[in-house]
Amino acid sequence: MIGVTYDPVDGLIKLGLAATLLITVITITYIKRLRLSRSIAIAAARGFLQLMAVALVITAVFQSESLLLVVLILSLMLIIAAHTSAKRAERIPGPFAVTLPAIAIGASSALISMVITGVLPPTPEFLIAFGGLTIGGSMVICSLALNRLAGAISSNRDRIETSLCLGASSEEALEPYTRLSVAASLIPSIDTVRTLGIIIIPGTMTGMIIGGTDPLWAAEYQLIRYFMLIAAGIITSILATHLAEKHLLTDCTPAGSGEVMM
Amino acid sequence: MIEATYDPASGLIKLGLAATLLAITIAISHIKRLRLSRELGIAAVRGFLQLMAVALVITAVFQSESLLLVLLILSLMLMIAAHTSAKRAERLPCPFAVTLPAISIGASSTLMAMVVIGVIPTEPEFVIPIGSMIIGGSMVVCSLTLERLVGEVSSNRDRIETSLCLGASSKEALEPYARQGVAASLIPSIDSLKTLGIIVIPGAMSGMIIGGVNPLWAAEYQLIISFMFLAANITTTILATHLAERYLFTEAHQLIVRGIEEAR
Numbered sequence: 001m002i003g004v005t006y007d008p009v010d011g012l013i014k015l016g017l018a019a020t021l022l023i024t025v026i027t028i029t030y031i032k033r034l035r036l037s038r039s040i041a042i043a044a045a046r047g048f049l050q051l052m053a054v055a056l057v058i059t060a061v062f063q064s065e066s067l068l069l070v071v072l073i074l075s076l077m078l079i080i081a082a083h084t085s086a087k088r089a090e091r092i093p094g095p096f097a098v099t100l101p102a103i104a105i106g107a108s109s110a111l112i113s114m115v116i117t118g119v120l121p122p123t124p125e126f127l128i129a130f131g132g133l134t135i136g137g138s139m140v141i142c143s144l145a146l147n148r149l150a151g152a153i154s155s156n157r158d159r160i161e162t163s164l165c166l167g168a169s170s171e172e173a174l175e176p177y178t179r180l181s182v183a184a185s186l187i188p189s190i191d192t193v194r195t196l197g198i199i200i201i202p203g204t205m206t207g208m209i210i211g212g213t214d215p216l217w218a219a220e221y222q223l224i225r226y227f228m229l230i231a232a233g234i235i236t237s238i239l240a241t242h243l244a245e246k247h248l249l250t251d252c253t254p255a256g257s258g259e260v261m262m
Numbered sequence: 263m264i265e266a267t268y269d270p271a272s273g274l275i276k277l278g279l280a281a282t283l284l285a286i287t288i289a290i291s292h293i294k295r296l297r298l299s300r301e302l303g304i305a306a307v308r309g310f311l312q313l314m315a316v317a318l319v320i321t322a323v324f325q326s327e328s329l330l331l332v333l334l335i336l337s338l339m340l341m342i343a344a345h346t347s348a349k350r351a352e353r354l355p356c357p358f359a360v361t362l363p364a365i366s367i368g369a370s371s372t373l374m375a376m377v378v379i380g381v382i383p384t385e386p387e388f389v390i391p392i393g394s395m396i397i398g399g400s401m402v403v404c405s406l407t408l409e410r411l412v413g414e415v416s417s418n419r420d421r422i423e424t425s426l427c428l429g430a431s432s433k434e435a436l437e438p439y440a441r442q443g444v445a446a447s448l449i450p451s452i453d454s455l456k457t458l459g460i461i462v463i464p465g466a467m468s469g470m471i472i473g474g475v476n477p478l479w480a481a482e483y484q485l486i487i488s489f490m491f492l493a494a495n496i497t498t499t500i501l502a503t504h505l506a507e508r509y510l511f512t513e514a515h516q517l518i519v520r521g522i523e524e525a526r
Contacts, residue, residue, distance in 0.1 A: 006478040014381045018486040021375055025493040032500060034445055039452055040492065047458035048485055051467070054459040055481035062477065081461050113283055119276045129468035136462030183296050190298070194305040197312035199343050200398030201320075203465020205313070206391035210466070210483065211473020214268040215324065219317035221472065223310055224280040230302065231287040238294060 019044065062124050070124045074131045078104050081139035089146035089244075091154070098243040099142050106236030107131070107138045110228045119224060133204070133225055134232050137189065141233040142240045145185035149241055152177040153248060170249040178241040185237045186230070193226050281306065324386050332386045336393045340366050343401035351408035351506075353416075355518065360408065360505040365400045368498030372396060372490045381486060392487060395466075399451070399491045400498040406447035407499040411506055414439040415517070422517055432511035440503045451495050455488050464488075 022044060030037040061069050082103050086095035111131055114120045120130055153160060156177060163173040196202060197219075201209075204225055208218035284306060292299040323331050344365050348357035373393055376382045382392060415422065418439060425435035458464060459481075463471075466487055470480035511517055 006476040008478075011479060011482045015482050015485055017379050017381050018376065018489040021372060021493050022489045025496045028500065029496055032441075032444075034441055036445055036448060036452070040448075040455075040496075043452045043456040044489065044492075047455040047488060050457075050459035051464075051481045051485055052478075054463060055467075055477040058463075058471070058477040077461055084461065110283060114280060117279045119279045125471050125474070129463060129471050132461070132463040133465070133468060139461065179294070179296055182291075182294070183298050186296075186298060186302075190301055190305045193309040195312075196309035197316040199339055199346070199394065199401065201316060201391045201394040202313075203395070204469035204472070205317075206395055206487075207466035207469020207471075207475075207480070207484075208473040209320070209387055209391050209469075211470040211475040211480075212387070213473040215317040215320040216268040216270075216314070217273060218469070218473075219313045220273045220277050221469075223277055223313055226309060227280040227284040227306065230306075231283045234287040234291050238290070 015048075058124075058128060061128065065124065067122070067124075070127050073128060074135070077132055077135050078107070081135050085139045085143045085146070088143040089150065091150040092146055092244050093247045095146070095247075098146065098240055098247060099139075102236045102240035102243060103135065103138045103142050105239055106142075106232040106234075107134045109235055110134055110232035114224070114228060129204075130225060130228065134228050137229040138232045138236040141185045141189065142236050144188070145181045145237040145240050146244055148181040148184045149177060149244055149248075152180060170245060174245055174248070178245065181241055182234075182237045186233055189226075189230050189233055193230065196222070196226065277310075320386075320390060323390065327386070329384070329386075332389055335390060336397070339394055339397050340369070343397050347401045347404045347408070350405040351412065353412045354408055354506055355509045357408070360502055360509060361401075361404050364498050364502035364505055365397065365404050367501055368404075368494045368496075369393070369397045369400045371497060372494040376486070376490055392490070395487060396490055396494045400494050403447050403451065403495040403499050404502045406450075407443050407502045408506055410446050411440060411443035411503055414443060415510060419517065426515055426517065432515040432517075433507060435515075436507055436510070440507065444499045444503055447499050448492075448495060451492050455492060458484075458488060 022040075026037045026040050029040070057073070061073060079100070082096060082100035085099040085103065089095040089099065092098060111120075111127070111134055114130075115122050115127070120126045153174070160173045160177075164170070202222050205215075205218040205222040208221060209215055213221075284302075288299050288302050291302070319335070323335060340362070344358060344362035347361040347365065351357040351361065354360060373382075373389070373396055377384055377389070382388050415436070422435045422439075426432070464484050467477075467480045467484040470483060471477055475483075509518075
C-alpha cells in the first residue's frame with residue numbers, strides 16, 4: 001500500500017530511479033542511432049511537469065472541498081476538450097459550436113445520472129476522476145464521428161447533391177452518412193470493452209488495486225466507467241452529427257433542402 | 263472513498279444502475295437504426311464476465327500471498343501476449359520465437375529493475391497490475407514493430423536484394439528499415455507520455471485517487487508506470503527487430519519472407 005500522506009523526498013527518489021531506468025534505455029536508443037532520444041526526453045519532461053501540475057490543482061480542490069471548484073474544473077476540461085475536438089474537425093464550418101454542446105450534453109448527462117442514482121458519490125475524488133475520463137472519452141468519440149462525417153460527405157458529394165435535387169430534405173440526404181459516422185466512432189470503445197481484462201488489467205482498475213481497493217470493487221468501478229463512457233459516447237456522437245448537419249447545409253430552402261457548404 | 267471490504271449487493275446494484283444507463287443509450291441507438299445494439303450488448307456482457315473473472319483470480323492470488331502464484335500468472339500473461347503478437351506478425355517465419363523473448367525480456371527487465379531498487383514493493387497488489395500493463399504495452403509495440411518491419415522489407419525488397427548483391431551483410435542491408443520500424447512503433451507511446459494529464463487524468467492515476475491515495479503520490483506512481491512502460495517498449499522493439507532480422511535472412515545472407523510473393 002502507498003502511504004496516505006505524501007512524502008516528497010521518498011516520492012521524488014522513487015520517481016528519479018524510474019527516470020534513471022528510462023535514461024538508460026534512451027542511451028541505448030542513442031547508441032543505436034534511432035534519432036529518438038531528444039523527443040523521448042522532451043516527452044518525459046513534459047509528462048512530469050503536466051502531471052505534477054494536475055496533481056497540485058487536484059490537491060488544492062480536495063482540500064477546499066468546494067463543489068463549485070469541482071464544477072469549475074470540469075467545465076474547464078469540457079471547454080479544452082471541445083476546443084481540441086473542434087481543431088480535429090476543421091473541415092466543418094463552426095466546429096466549436098458543434099463539439100461543445102455535443103460533448104457537454106453527452107458527458108454531463110452520463111455523469112449527472114450516475115451521481116443522482118447514487119452510483120458515484122458526489123465527492124471531488126469521484127467527480128474529477130470519472131468526469132475527466134468521461135469528458136476525455138466523449139472528446140475522442142466526437143472527433144472520430146465528425147472526421148468520418150466530413151470524409152463521407154466530401155467523397156459522396158455528388159450523391160448528396162443529387163438527392164437534394166430530387167427533393168430530399170438535408171436530413172434525408174445525409175442520413176446514411178450520419179448513421180455510418182456514429183457507428184464508426186463507437187467501434188474503438190466497443191472493442192475496448194469486449195477485450196476488457198484480456199492480458200491487460202485496465203488502468204483505473206490497476207490504480208484502484210494499487211491504492212488498496214478490493215479487486216472486485218475495482219473491477220466494478222472499471223465497468224461502471226466504461227458503461228458511462230459508451231453511454232456518453234453514443235449521446236455525444238448522435239448530437240455531434242445532428243448539429244454538424246445544420247452547419248454543413250445552408251438553410252436556403254425552397255423545398256426544405258439546402259446546399260452542401262464544403 | 264470506497265469501503266475496504268467488498269459488498270456484493272451494493273456493488274452489483276451500482277453496476278446494474280450503470281448498465282441501465284447503458285441500456286437506455288443502446289435503446290436510443292436502436293431507434294436511430296445504428297445497427298450497433300447487438301454488438302454493444304455482447305461487448306458489455308463479455309467485458310463484465312472477463313473483468314469479474316480477472317478480479318476473482320486476483321483476489322485468490324492476494325489471499326494466498328504466494329509469490330510463486332504471482333510469477334505463474336505473469337508468465338501466463340506473457341505467453342498469451344507473445345502468442346497474440348505472433349498472430350499479428352504471421353508473415354514473419356517463426357513469429358513466436360521472436361515475440362516471446364522480445365516481450366519477456368523487455369517487460370521483465372524493467373519490472374525486475376524497479377522491484378530490485380525498491381521503487382515497486384514486492385507485493386502482489388503492485389506486481390500483478392503493473393506487470394500486466396507493461397506486458398500489454400510491450401505486446402502492442404512488438405506487433406507494431408514487426409508489422410512495420412515486414413511491410414518495409416516487402417516493399418523495399420529490390421533495394422535490399424541489391425545491397426546484398428553489392429556485398430552488404432544482412433544487417434547492413436536491413437539497417438535503415440529496422441531503424442524506421444523501431445521509431446514508428448514508439449511514436450504512440452512517446453505521444454501519450456507527452457500529452458499526459460492534458461484533459462484526461464490518466465487511468466491508473468484516477469484509479470488511485472478514487473482508491474483514496476494522495477493525488478501527488480498518484481501522479482508520481484503514474485509517472486513511474488509511464489516511464490517503465492516506455493523503457494519496456496523501447497527494449498522490446500529493439501530486441502524484436504534484432505531477432506526478426508535472423509529469421510528474415512538465411513545464414514548465407516539471402517532474404518526470405520513468407521507471403522511476400524503473394525503480397526506483390
